[in-house]
Each structure stands twice: as structure tokens, then as C-alpha cells.
Amino acid sequence: MKVTADTNILIRAIVNDDPRQSPRAQAELEKADLIAIPLPALCEFVWVLAQGYRIPSSEIADAVRGLIGSANVVTDRPSVEAGLATLDGGGDFADGVIAYMGRSLGGETFLSFDKLATKRLHAQGVAVRLLA
DSSP states (O other): OEEEOOHHHHHHHHHOOOTTHHHHHHHHHHHOSEEEOOHHHHHHHHHIIIIISOOOHHHHHHHHHHHHTSTTEEOOHHHHHHHHHHHHTTSOHHHHHHHHHHHHTTOOSEEESOHHHHHHHHHTTOOEEEOO
């Protein structure tokens, strides 16, 4: 079976906080031949773990690396790695994904009102422009 994992499936499988849903999510993922994890699901996954569960960034990065390291997981690995680099640097996973994907689509400069995002991305060598 080839599946696409929604964010709630990933959360339940990793956090293991629901006595009914967590084992079901884990079982479905374990028996899948292929698990497609779209970037929006990973961005939501990181956000929910950080904001909803207050899990430290380093543990979230480990969880993402564990997910994408599974042999049956398919995702946009270069974009995920860019998100992880930003997360590891203290920034937002989604900002790293957005900046990377923008460059891959032909964008040259990451444009934002977010001072922290532009500072962190600039530190990674990304061309940024902060709108004040």
C-alpha cells in the first residue's frame, strides 16, 4: 500500500499521545510500502510540535530526520534539509523550506517583513530583503 500521510497521522505516530489513534497511525505507517510526506504536512508537523506540544527544536529536528530517514518515506528531501538547516540555526523550519523552494523556482531574494527570518536566512547565505 502506498499512502500520503496527513499531519495528524504523523503527530499521533510520533508523539504517541492517544491510546486509540497513536497505535493505529503507527501500524498503518509500518505496513505501508511507501509513505509520501508532502512539505505542507512537514511544515504543519513542525509547527504543531513546537507550538502545541512545546517540544524543543532539537527534538523536532530529530523527529523529522527520523521520519525522512525511513526507507519507505518519499518527500522533497532538499527542501526538508533546507528547513532543517534553518531550524537547527534557531529559525523556523517553514521559512527554510519557503526560501529553498523559492530559489528552486527562480526566485533570487527571500522577501519578508519577518526580521528574525531574514536574519537567520542571511546567516545561511540566502539573499534576503527585509521590508520595513
